[in-house]
Amino acid sequence: MLFNSNIFLFLFLPVVFGLFWVLRAKAHRYLLLTVSSFIFYGWWNWKFCFLLLLSSLTSYGTAILIERAAAPARKRFWLGCTVSLDLALLGFFKYYNFFAASVRTFAPGTALPVLEIVLPIGISFYTFHTISYVVDVYAGRVRAAYSLFEYFTYVSLFSQLVAGPIVRFRQIERDLEHIDGSPQEKHMALGVGFFVVGLIKKVIVADGIASYSDPLIASYATLNMGGAWMAALGYTFQIYFDFSGYSDMAVGLGYLFGIHIPQNFDQPYQAAGPRDFWRRWHISLSSWLRDYLYIPLGGNRYGGFRTCLNLAITMLLGGLWHGANWTFVVWGGYHGVLLMVERLAGDRLAVVPLWARRAVTFVLVVISWVLFRSANLGMAWVWLQRMAGIGNGTTGAGGNLVAWVTVLLIFVNLVPDTWHWRWGTSRRWAVVYAVCFLIAYLHMNSRTSPFLYYQF
């Protein structure tokens, strides 16, 4: 079920919302959110609900065992069990065929069969939810949840189940504990506001610019230099407005049920360096990678070489997390190199004017999206060549795409992120949101397109 679908907007959401506020008891609300989230998830393929159930039950049970275990070795054992199972499931469903195909490429004699595996939607996200939870219980950062449905609500909450943000248990633990509270006027206003703005970002901006940049990207080999840059810029804005739109909608939905979903974007295209970019882009993922991968690897505690190595490992795995394709690995590696260069340059970059650092960072990020968007490394190579003016392509960008890119370039540099807006909560604003929703709906009803991050 998509947030931008009629079934979600006019049946699922009103029914779940209505029932949620009619029910008063905490247990009932947990149960409702769990059942409805499984319905939401099973709408794609009900069989994958069992996978979600297995992953949730395992982490729920082992977290309790970890908490109850007295000996550190015992705790480590249970942690190892659950993380291994989660990673095994993720590895099999998401990476097995990629691994088999890669082995065949590099060692043609090795015959690993390629299986017909359907990637369960959202598996990368809920796997990270469950891993972060058991690791936090192991580290004593949170207490294990003893209410099964409270935990299920955390893992499977439909607002952030399939494409994040990657919420940690401790971030919403308090809200879950107080889920039996009464509705708050301000939360409702914020919920509607975030949801409507997210919908506009997705169906008007992201889908709008994609309708011009996608055809250009499809003919990447014949692009001239300007066309290649416009295609890359188009995708740069598409992915931002698509994913941040989704995140805003998730935040809005959270508010409607009294749950504070954390911020996932903070004006990433205003970043003044690669490290700054990752503090602003997909914050829940980058902070997850930092806390559960980079720091446990040693972070920056063991000298320059180890820091660079840890950065490289973190970013390569972060790239691979996005999908089983070498393009994502190279994309992650590229960002790893940028982070290393920035770290090695140290304070010397401080003398460069802020606007120049921002501009260079933006261009470097645009280049990285070419790797991210390309179907394979060959396509990325050709596209980048066209951007460098190599080749004799003749296809240029149309005026509409240039206009979109220009407007959005100004927008992302001048307009603050939705999290910094002063949201109107008066009833007058309710009317404004209603107008915005209707306009977004007219766009949405014209075409149904899934969110880009659903594929990850």
Added chain:
Amino acid sequence: MRFLGVFLLALAGLAASYLAVVRLVDARAALGDPLKPRLFPTVVINSRTEKMRLFQTCRQAGEIPGLVLGSSRAMKLKPADLDRDTGLRFFNFAVDSACGEDYLAIYRWAVAQGARPKLLLLGLDIEALHDNDTLDERLEQNGPLLAALGADGPAPPRGWQSLVRKLGRWKATLTLDYWRDTRRAVNAWMHAPPTERIFSRLEPDSYLRYPKWEWERAAGRFDLAQRIEASCPEYIERFAGMRSLSPRRKVLLEKLISEARTRGTEVTIYISTLHPVVAQRLEQKTQYHDLLLATRQYLADLKARYGIAGFDFSAPEQFGGSLTGWYDGAHLDESNLTLLQARLLGGRP
């Protein structure tokens, strides 16, 4: 919850206002009674409803013993030329994307209006017998035509089905395109749009004009090669999934022939033409070749069983047509249609 209440109330009010405007303007002639006159012009011609209205007007001026049925590919057969060549007053009742059930529904509706056709010309598209048996939504939404189809049409929706269908029709208006059409209709009502912006227009005698393309041709801006190329994906899509001629649609077509013959109507059927470029592309991507052979065989069978006249005009050379007398990959221009018409009328028994 007051905020939410105001939001939902405002949304309901806005949606109701929007739907009221859309209903009033009815830019696609899809929402109201198809036969009632409308205040605003239609900007996306619904040829079924438009032609039904035109037919009623034409009938008031006298008998219409000549009828053309078919899809948009037969819509350019000019009634005035047919009148001249046959001595019968003609009405072109070909409608967009017509299939077997459309032919029968339109014929029956015309007869129910008091028409007594003596000559029926039918431009048969191969895909009009598509075995997906899916009704065109413009027929599905046309109450009078569905009623004419009677038991040969789909069972009328009842209860929830009916409600869901009605809601679906309204929901379909909640799109940007529909809103743009509504705006265009209001603009056209206030001041007539320039010729180069009008894609198609029906003359009072049911003849179809393409003002935009005619203007482009006169201005030397018409790119036929590009139009033909643009037709290819559309027709590949139309033939997608078609494996054989639909038995159900064949039955409906034969019912039409039987009913016409019973009333003494002379029936002439021709397989309509596609540009060789489109045909070639269809042969590569779809079962077009086999389907064309099956249609030819079926037409021969109809000729033998019902004594009708039948022609295979699937390629332009079959009526002496040219490769340049086209508006796109499927629609002949006046020069080719004159040749087709001459062969069609000259070859009748």
